[in-house]
Structures are given as structure tokens and as C-alpha cells.
Amino acid sequence: MQDSQLAVAADGGRPLRITLLSYRSKPHCGGQGVYIRHLSRELTTLGHQVEVLSGPPYPELDEPVSLTVVPSLDLYRDADPFRVPWPREFRTSIDLLEFALMCTAAFPEPLTFSLRAHRLLSQRAAQGHPLPDVIHDNQTLGYGMLRMQRDGMPVIANVHHPITVDRTLDLAAATRRKKISFWRWYSFLRMQKRVISKMPTLVTVSENSFDDIVRDFGVDPARMRVIPVGVEHDVFVPPTAPRVPGRIVATASADVPLKGIVPLLEAVAKLRTERDIELVIVGKASEGGAAARTIARLGLEEAVRFVTGVSEAELVRVFGSAHVGVVPSLYEGFSLPAIELMSCATPLVATTAGALPEVVGDAALSVPPADPEALAQAIRTVMDDPDLAAQLGAAGRARVMERYTWESVARQTVQWYRDFLGETVPHPTPVVTRLHARKQA
Numbered sequence: 001m002q003d004s005q006l007a008v009a010a011d012g013g014r015p016l017r018i019t020l021l022s023y024r025s026k027p028h029c030g031g032q033g034v035y036i037r038h039l040s041r042e043l044t045t046l047g048h049q050v051e052v053l054s055g056p057p058y059p060e061l062d063e064p065v066s067l068t069v070v071p072s073l074d075l076y077r078d079a080d081p082f083r084v085p086w087p088r089e090f091r092t093s094i095d096l097l098e099f100a101l102m103c104t105a106a107f108p109e110p111l112t113f114s115l116r117a118h119r120l121l122s123q124r125a126a127q128g129h130p131l132p133d134v135i136h137d138n139q140t141l142g143y144g145m146l147r148m149q150r151d152g153m154p155v156i157a158n159v160h161h162p163i164t165v166d167r168t169l170d171l172a173a174a175t176r177r178k179k180i181s182f183w184r185w186y187s188f189l190r191m192q193k194r195v196i197s198k199m200p201t202l203v204t205v206s207e208n209s210f211d212d213i214v215r216d217f218g219v220d221p222a223r224m225r226v227i228p229v230g231v232e233h234d235v236f237v238p239p240t241a242p243r244v245p246g247r248i249v250a251t252a253s254a255d256v257p258l259k260g261i262v263p264l265l266e267a268v269a270k271l272r273t274e275r276d277i278e279l280v281i282v283g284k285a286s287e288g289g290a291a292a293r294t295i296a297r298l299g300l301e302e303a304v305r306f307v308t309g310v311s312e313a314e315l316v317r318v319f320g321s322a323h324v325g326v327v328p329s330l331y332e333g334f335s336l337p338a339i340e341l342m343s344c345a346t347p348l349v350a351t352t353a354g355a356l357p358e359v360v361g362d363a364a365l366s367v368p369p370a371d372p373e374a375l376a377q378a379i380r381t382v383m384d385d386p387d388l389a390a391q392l393g394a395a396g397r398a399r400v401m402e403r404y405t406w407e408s409v410a411r412q413t414v415q416w417y418r419d420f421l422g423e424t425v426p427h428p429t430p431v432v433t434r435l436h437a438r439k440q441a
Contacts, residue, residue, distance in 0.1 A: 008047070009046055009047035009048055009414070010045075010046040010047050010411075011046070011411065011414060011415070011418075011425050012425040013414075013418060013423055013424075013425040014423075015047050015048050015049060016048045016049070016133040016134060016414070016417060016421075017048075017049045017051075017130075017132045017133045017134075018043060018048055018049065018050045018051070018132060018133065018134050018136060018417070019050075019051050019052075019053060019121075019132040019134070019135045019136065020036055020039070020040055020050065020051070020052045020053070020136050020138060021053050021054075021113075021114075021117055021135065021136065021137040021138060021140055022035075022036045022052065022053070022054045022055070022059065022138040022140070023054070023055045023109050023110050023113035023114070023138075023140045023142070024054070024055050024056065024057055024109060024113075025037075025052070025054040025055075025057065025058055025059035026057045026059075027057070027059055027060040031160060031229070031334075031336050032138060032139070033057070033059045033060075034336060035138060035160075035229060036052055036054065036059050036061075036138060037059050037060055037061055037062065038230060038232060038406045038409075039230075039406065039409060039410060039413065040052055040061060040062075040065040041061070041062040041065060041406070042230075042406045042407055042409065042410030043410050043413070043414065044062075044064055044065055045407070045410070046407075046410055046411065046414060048414070050065045050066070051065070051066045051067075051068060051132070052065060052066070052067050052068070053068050053070050053117050053120065054067065054068075054069065054070060055069075055070045055071070055072045055074075055109065055113045055116070056069075056071065056072060056074045056077070057077070057078075068120070070113060070116050070117055070120065072095075072098060072109065072112060072113065072116070073085050073089060073095055073098050073099060075098065075099070075102050075108075076109070082102065085099060094112050094115050094116055094119075097111075097112060097115075098112040104184060105181050105184035105185060106184050106185065106187045106188065107185050107186070107187075107188050108188075110140045110141060110142045110188050110191070110192070111142045111143060111144070111188060111191060112142075113140055113142060113144070114137075114140050114141075114142025114143060114144025114145055114147075115142065115143065115144040115147075116144070117140075117144055117148075118144035118145075118147045118148050118151075119144075121135070121148065121153060122147075122151060125151070131152075131153055131154065132154070133154065133417070133421065134154055134156065134417045134420065134421070135148060135153055135154055135155040135156070136156060136157070136158070136413075136417075137155060137156070137157040137158070138157075138158060139157065139158060139159055139160055140157075141157060141159070141191070141192040141195040141196060142188075142191060142192075142195065143191060143194075143195065145157065145195050145198075145199070146194075146195060146198055149198060154420070154421070155199075156199060156200060156201050156202070156203075156416075156417075156420055157195075157196070157199050157202055157203075158202065158203040158204065158205075158227075159196065159202055159203075159204050159209070159213055160204065160205050160209065160229075160333050160334060161204070161205070161206075161208075161209040161212060161213075161331075161332075161333020161334070161354070161355075162209070162212050162213050162216045162217060162333075163186065163189055163192070164189060164212075164216040164217075165212065165216075165258065165331050165333075165354075166186075166256075166258055166331075167182065167186040167189065169257045169258040169330055169331060170182050170186075170256075170257055170258075171183075172257070173257040173290075192217075193216075193217050193218075196213070196217050196219055197217070197218070197219070199223070200223065200420065201223050201224075201225070201416070201419075201420050202219065202223055202224050202225070203224070203225045203226070203227050203413070203416055204224060204225075204226060204227075204333070205226070205227065205228050205229050205333060205334040205355070206226065206228065206333060206334050206354075206355035206358055206359065207226060207355070207358055208333065208354050208355035208358060209226075209333040209334065209354075209355060210224055210226055212333070212354075225416055227409060227412045227413055227416065228334065228359075228403060228404060228409060229334050229336055229339070229404070229409065230339075230404050230405055230406035230407075230408065230409040230410075231336070231339045231340050231342075231343045231400055231404050231405070231406070232343075232406065233343050233400055233401060233404075233405050235312065235316060236316055236319065236340050236343035236344050237316070237320075237343070237344065238320065238344055238345035238393070238397060239317075239320030239321065239344065239345075241320070241321070243320070243321055243322060243323050243346075244278070244321045244322070244323060245276075245323055245383075246275060246276045246277050246278055246323055246383070247278045247279075247280060247321055247322050247323045247324075248264075248268065248277065248278070248279045248280070248322065248323065248324050248325075248326055248379060249279075249280045249281075249282070249318055249319060249321070249322035249324075249325050249326070249341070249346070250264060250279070250280075250281050250282070250325070250326045250327065250328060250337075251281070251282040251283060251327075251337035251340075252281060252282075252283050252328075252329075252337075253283050253284075255285060255286050255289035255290050255291055257290070257330065258329060258330045258331045259328070259329050259330070260328035260329045260330045260351065260353075260369060260370065261281065261285075261290075261291050261294075261328065262290055262291065262294050263328055263369075263370050263371065263372045263375060264279070264326060264328040264372075264375060265279070265291065265294045265295060265298060265300060265304065266294070266298065266372035267328075267372040267373075267375035267376040267379065268298075268300060268303060268304070268376075269298040269299075269300060270372065270373070270376040271376050271379060271380060272300070272303055275383075277303055278303060278304075278305065279300075279303060279304045279305070280305050280306075280307060280318060280321075280322070281304065281305070281306050281307070282306075282307055282308070282310070282315065282318060282337075283306060283308060284306050284308040285306055315340075316344065319340060319341050319344040319346055320344045320346065322341070322344075322346050322347075323347070323382075323383055323389075324346070324347050324348070324349055324379050324382045324383060324389075325337075325341035325344075325346040325347065325348045325349070326348075326349045326350070326375070326379065327341075327348065327349075327350040327351065327356060327360075327364075328350075328351055328369075328375060329350075329351055329353050329354065329356065329369065330351070330353050330369045330370055331353050331354040331369075332353055332354040332355050332356050332359070333354060333355055334355050334359060335350075335355065335356055335359050335360075338350060338356065338359055338360055338364075339359065339400055339404045341396070342360065342363050342364075342396030342397060342399060342400050342404075343396070343397060343400045343404075344397075345393035345394060345396060345397040346393060346396070347382045347388070347389040347390075347392040347393050347396075348360060348363060348364035348365070348392055348393075348396055349364060349365045349366075349367065349375065349378040349379055349382060350364040350365075350366055350367075351366070351367055351368065351369040351370075351371075351375075352366050352367070352368055352369065353369040360396070360399075361395075361399055362395055362399075363392055363395040363396035363398075363399050364392060364396070365378040365381060365382060365392070366378075
């Protein structure tokens with residue numbers, strides 16, 4: 001008998017039938033696919049039955065989690081972005097809506113995935129299949145969620161961070177012509193705000209995101225809970241091989257302004273005048289984008305290397321090879337790369353942007369965002385002080401084991417489900433909750 005078929009779950013309550021919704025779930029990179037894979041696995045390990053509904057790109061899942069694909073036109077696939085579909089690909093009115101919205105420079109995936117997921121679940125219900133106990137939406141927040149709610153489906157949602165912050169930073173960095181496109185692209189935020197206002201309960205990943213969501217979306221704090229993201233602590237492990245002297249490692253979408261790659265490149269240029277430096281960025285830079293232009297301007301072509309599409313094992317090797325790991329972001333609602341680097345006991349330098357201070361605690365040297373001089377000085381300090389580097393690495397690993405294991409995240413998430421369902425268990429799992437009033441007190 002599989003764990004998900006046990007009569008009693010790990011917390012002493014009944015096993016739950018859980019459906020996780022994710023409008024895109026790219027494996028290995030991007031928080032959505034990572035979150036879905038590891039949360040679903042740990043939920044089944046605790047004795048629950050889990051199904052994932054995902055649009056493309058699809059996640060990699062571990063048995064016995066089941067995947068139901070929700071095909072779309074896949075208009076933003078890496079190999080052919082903003083493609084024009086063949087006429088035979090248009091099978092439903094949702095397909096037409098998806099393409100029409102793309103043609104107006106809007107981002108349709110959250111809306112159209114939510115409508116498709118609602119249609120699929122409604123068809124199942126019409127055929128006599130029981131509804132899940134919980135439908136957990138992973139920041140789709142499309143109008144399909146409201147249709148589910150209207151039809152009596154038990155839908156709740158998590159918001160990793162409010163995308164309003166991304167919009168603000170993108171607009172600040174954009175030319176006048178680009179600003180119009182960005183306003184269209186982020187038009188889905190109006191929908192998300194309306195959907196968030198109707199959700200009976202929400203979870204987010206940090207105190208900082210909690211406050212930002214309350215501020216930007218006007219959410220009642222009493223409906224929210226904080227549960228962090230986890231890391232595979234038995235996969236992201238300290239290295240056995242020596243670290244590469246002078247190697248800096250960062251993970252970022254290089255041309256997304258809020259990830260802070262340009263200030264990091266400027267810091268590397270300063271350090272390169274005094275020592276041998278190599279910067280490895282897990283991500284990619286678009287031709288002619290901000291990162292590529294900065295590399296050319298600073299003459300860093302031989303000092304910067306981008307790696308993308310790597311396996312999880314290779315990612316761990318890269319993180320473990322770093323003399324210093326850097327999170328140079330201008331904003332983070334959490335930061336999965338930070339805890340992955342910490343899990344590898346990699347000495348960390350991070351900005352004070354968003355949730356980073358609460359995530360890294362005393363396991364990093366902290367610097368102001370968008371400050372290349374401070375960033376360079378912090379990297380220099382870690383590289384020149386082996387004892388400090390070892391102390392930071394050990395503190396990072398210990399912090400992960402205390403706060404950020406996926407088992408802990410899953411147990412807290414199950415308690416959130418049970419609270420929503422009004423279920424009690426003999427010994428409920430302690431949950432990291434923080435209502436806004438408690439913070440004020």
C-alpha cells in the first residue's frame with residue numbers, strides 16, 4: 001500500500017485529496033516548477049493523494065504524484081517565443097482568446113490556464129467524479145478560480161510575491177516606447193487583484209511578501225499565512241571538491257531588472273582590477289539586452305560565463321564550486337537561489353532588498369541593493385577572510401536545516417489545508433503563522 005493510501009496521514013488526520021494548479025512549471029529553474037515538484041512529493045510522503053494540473057512547460061514530478069497536462073497554445077516556448085499558431089491548433093474559444101491577448105501584447109497564460117482548469121474539473125464533476133478536498137492554486141489567480149469557487153470547488157491560493165513590484169521595476173528601467181508594452185503585459189494584475197480579494201485564504205512565503213500583498217492588493221491580513229519555500233537539503237549539499245578561488249556564482253534572469261545583474265557586473269569590473277575573478281551566472285542573457293550591453297561596456301567578455309539548461313546535479317556542482325555566492329536582487333519575495341546556495345554551505349553576499357534579510361538571517365554579508373561598490377567590498381571581504389567564509393557557509397547550512405526543509409514546508413501546508421477545511425487533529429503541526437495584528441503588537 002502506498003503512503004498516499006494510508007488510513008491516517010502523518011499528522012494523525014485523514015488523508016486529503018489535493019489538486020495543485022500551476023499555469024507553467026518549468027523544471028529546475030523558475031520557482032513555480034521547483035515548488036510544485038517538491039511540495040507535491042512531500043505531501044504524498046505525508047500520506048496524501050496529490051494530482052498536479054499544469055500548463056506547459058510541464059514539471060518533472062516524483063512518484064506517486066500524478067500529472068494531468070493542460071495543453072495551451074504554448075505561445076512563449078523557449079525555442080519559438082511569440083509564435084503564430086497554425087489554424088488547426090485553434091480548437092476552443094479559449095485558444096482564440098489566448099492568441100488574441102498575445103497579439104495585444106498582454107500575457108494571457110494565467111487567465112487561459114485558469115479557464116481550462118475550471119473546464120476540466122467541471123467536466124469531471126459532471127461525470128460523477130468527486131471533487132478534491134483542496135484545490136491549491138500556485139499563483140495563477142485567474143478568473144477560472146472564481147468560476148471554481150462559484151461552482152462550490154474548495155479553491156485556495158498561494159502568492160509568492162505581488163507582481164506589482166516587478167511591474168514597478170520594469171517600468172522604471174524601460175524606455176518610453178517600452179513602457180506601453182509593459183503596461184499591456186502586466187494587465188493581468190487587475191485580474192489577480194480581483195481574484196485575490198475573493199480567495200477565502202491565502203499563503204505567502206515571507207513576512208515581506210505578506211506586507212506587500214496587504215499593501216498592494218488590499219487583502220485582509222486575517223486571511224493570510226506565511227509558509228516559506230523549501231530546498232532539497234539532501235541534494236543541495238556542501239561540496240567534497242575544493243571551491244574555485246575567485247569564482248562568484250549568481251542565479252538570475254539576466255535581463256530582468258529586479259534581479260540586479262547589472263550592479264553585480266559593475267562590482268565584478270571593480271574587483272577585476274585587483275584580482276582574478278570569474279562570474280558564473282545560472283541563467284541567460286538576451287542578445288543586445290542590458291546584461292550583454294554591460295558586459296561589452298565593461299570589457300567583461302572573458303570574465304563572465306552564462307550556464308543554462310543544466311541538470312539539478314550540475315547546478316549543485318556549480319553552487320558548490322563557488323568561492324562566494326551572490327544574490328544581488330533589487331527585490332525578492334523570498335529567493336530560492338539564496339537557500340540553495342546556503343544549503344551548499346556557500347558563503348553568501350546578499351542585498352537587503354525585499355525578503356532577503358529575513359531569509360538569510362546571519363548567513364550572509366548584507367549590502368544595499370543597486371550599490372556596486374558595497375557589493376564589491378562585501379565580496380572582497382569574504383574572499384580575503386577564510387574564517388568568515390567558513391562561518392557564513394556553516395550558518396547557511398544550519399539555517400536551511402532549521403527552517404527550509406521541504407518536509408517542514410509540507411507539514412505547515414497541510415495544517416493550512418486543515419484549517420481551511422475546519423479539521424482538527426490530535427497533535428496539530430506547529431505552523432509559522434503571522435497575522436498582521438500580531439506583528440503590530
